[in-house]
Amino acid sequence: MNKKNLFYWSLYDFANSFVFINFLLYFSQWLVIDGGLSDFWYNAIFAISSVILLFSGPTLASFTDKFGGRKHFLKFSTFGTILGYGFATLLAYLNQPMIFIAICFLIGQYFYQLSFIFHNPMIEDVADINHRARASGICQFSNSLGQLMGLVLSLFFSKNRLASLLPSIIIFFLLSLPILIYFKEQQIRQAKLSIQSFSNGSKEFFRKLVIFFSVSVAVPVLVAFFFFNDALLTASNNYSIYMERVFSIPDMTKNIILMTILIMSALGGLTFGKIADRIGALKSIKIILITWIVLFPGLGLVKTIPGLIICSTMLGFTMGGMVAVVRAYLSQKLKKEEFGYGFSFYTLFERFSTFFGPLTWGGSIAIFGTSATSYRITMIFMTVYIVIGFLVIQFWKIKQRSTNLQTEQTSSMI
Template identity: 25%
Template structure:
């Protein structure tokens, strides 16, 4: 199997799983959850924010341990398969949701999102062995570009089902779209499981009590000693804050557009298509920029773009201006995520790659999504204004930016390898 084909199968997984992200986390399901399942009640914002936060918290708690277990056992692909299958099955089961099933639908979403987010720990860990240090930025950028292309594709495919609006009268078509998302995810994720192979090592059980106990001890050791590697610690802390804001924007963007600006379903579909298009461009272009000027400088640039995005979204007084704001958000979303993954890969030693991506994607990546959605949902429900809730995210971006300016480029990695 050629290296290029392995890289392509890895990229195709991003194409597959972003269909879940855009349909189930960003666009269709959040609106379906609030408008249909929760009958448009303001409490729907709080319950949705709680569901997102709880799923992220659970992933944050288990990811480092499972990452360490995957490194120890060499069964990274098996873990990825289990998480992917969980997400696909739970997404398909949401076909049976409807009015009056809020708790059941929330539980299924939490399970589906755990499968999606948890799988990223093992998926991202492959980057280090598929790309050289000189091409990490480009390959990471290509991955996100493929993801946004997948999101654009699923939106085009689902447009006929969603054209009737995300309302009770069109509920049967919306529920069908969840089945198609599950199929799309499963179909295009399959090549990765057929082509990638885990490295040969001593056969060890990944889920025995002894292996899990060893993994817990490794994680405890890492937590106790992580401050010995200041660049890695500062980056993870900075990532915690700015990623919190980014994930909150993603989770509430469709609700914000519809409730604040009165977007129709058709306008939302066009809006998210434009966002995915600029995100593809941002991922590719800033992938080259990252390899040229380094991931740290790239992340700082993208955070300034995010400041502009949030301010424009708050001050926008027309749909047209919000469309342009969304396009700018897509550009910064693709670039900041690709540069962050590249930064983490550069700071991580090969022998601990899945464990440390467990901290990146799990503890700091997913736990960062706990505060933002909860704060946004509660502020929105109490203040009755989503603009006020959106303004709270500026503090998260500012904190992340200040911490990011103190991060070196490779100190942590050298310290681990010493």
Template identity: 25%
Template sequence: MRNRTRILLWALYDFANSLAFANVSFYFGLWFISQHGASDAWMSASVAVVTIMLLGFLPFLGRLSDGVRLRMPFLIACTLLTIITLLALGFFMHGVTTLTTGATVAVFVLYSFFHLFYMSNFAFYDAFIRDLSSRGTSPEKISAFGMGFGQLGNITGLIILLPIAQGTVSPLGFGGIPAVFIAAAVLFFLFSLPTLLFLRDSSRQQSIIPLTRTWGDALRIVRRVREYPGVLPFLLTYCLFADALLTLQLFTSFYLKTVGKLNDTQNTITVIIVIISGVVGSFASPFIVRFLGSTKRAITASIALWMVVLGAFAFAQEPRLMMGLIILNGFAFGTLFSLSRAFYATLVPENAQAEMFSIYSLFERTASIIGPLLWSATAVAFSSFGDDKYRFSVFSLALLIGVSLVIFQFVREPLRTR
């Protein structure tokens, strides 16, 4: 199979999973907090539980994947489990009229398992970057291509499922947010099917390493991360700025409705504008690298831009200014996340891509523990400001991005990325 075809199949998967995840991120908080009056502490607790579970088994699976030199069996299994869990969550939510304690716990469990399997996908999906780039295409271009497809998936998912969320279209005989989750799971399956059927691993090792050795090696790689030059400070950097994005994903729709006073349609349009600018940022990232002369400089510029834009957005009042800042915000994080995984792929050993990307995923999940706690603590501290207390929460995330910028300066760029 030609490498261009493999890259296209790989990027199509990013489109599929982003389509589903965008709707879960956008609508779950509205259904759980706004419609049913549940506490956002449940969402923060879910993130903590998922992170602990990922710490327990994801490095092991990454090491096993590298040991047998296979990505697809693990990616297929995690994808199917993600889809099944999302279907179960949607059907269960449809049957909920009042959130009793039992119903809350059940939703918590299903929501947590969805995130668990969804995040597990990326340890194996991102590990393809190094292999795909070994045939002449730079990892920055491949990552940008996948990120761009992912952002298109976000836009497509939010647009085509909006009528279902509003109840104007009822393909299952009912509409609303539960139906959105069911439809998103079906679309995830359909769009990921070509990848799952036709994308193949490029190399194979005949013997499978013993499980006891796999566990031991996984534990050693976690302890040994600091021995790879630049990996630990980069992971800390990534942890902090991913923290900001993941927290915004959790609370953006709630923030825009509560502080921005937007209705659901306006809310959706605003998020789509952010995503479109993120697509532009993703596809522009290789050109930014070329213009600035190195990937590290491009990442530094993206972090700095995002910090300034998010800080200004926190206190912007004039609608035109807010819209301009929203566009820049999307461009900055689209560029940043596109470049980050490509840069990381050049920092880690070629024969340890899956296991090291499992650590990458763990740092991302650890970030999502810190962020919601910081958001909530800041809101409590500034509760006297009413709904504007959440503006301070957004500003606290901008400060977090600033800390990541400082730490990133301790990362030395590999010569081959300059």
């Protein structure tokens, strides 16, 4: 295990968590509650950015598999995140039209997602295959710790929901510099990406997609991850709004609940990282899914704030574990020639690659209204996607076969 690279890699996940948690908790409420953006269009921002990422992320990942340069593209996506989120915040402060604020937020959201297309595969330069579950757990611990510190930061800027956003962006920029400068890659950048090479790679998108999803043993977990993570992230994106609408919880109490969730998420990442090394990553994934099938209905049915805290704490512990274990599983199963390409789909599904969930959530609220009962029903309905994910893992198996994906990548980029 390369301890320096592990530190830089984990520090980046710590850094981006500041903007993640503050925009998720406070900017979401400002858009929907203060700014008047509908639940549907708020969730549509995540769906639209996911579609854009779907048609660009895998192509860029294929390019880095062949020609290297993951750190170079990480720099590009990091600065795109800072500019998009930064302008969205400034325009909100200046009370500019909501359409411009939403567009800037969408741009920042896209580049935020894109950064992990290149960050996650860097685990290849962090740890050998036998220690990746532990390295992934440490990184997830850093991610949750960063979100916790982001909430602590917000306590010093609690006068309004926009106050903590610019400080979080500045912290993200400063703490992202070490990986952008000092991280050591085994595969040095060998070629520059041109418009023609990107266009050629995009044209081969569907052919490469069919090849990968036909032969890679990692595909069942990726597909399952799409469904259960769709439900998980949709609930996370709307969680502060859910607590507001259902329990009328003040911002300070929300912070305490979210801090508890994040502490447990950090511990869950470390714990399940070690467990997965002993009993296997796939078995660990199934255990967590069964737990979620019970917890999501519990979140929808619980009537008291203490009950909400108990369910939320258990969910946080397993959330941290799931991120660590799935990332480790894929890093063990993906072949070198498909490493970045395969991880691009993990990134799509891990970070706001939500589609069905947000549309279901937004559509449900649009149909049934904004009453507490409507939000409870919508939360319970998210369990359907978790069950689908469990069934996919349980019954869909792909045997190890050779693949021509590397040849396809090379020809499409020339």
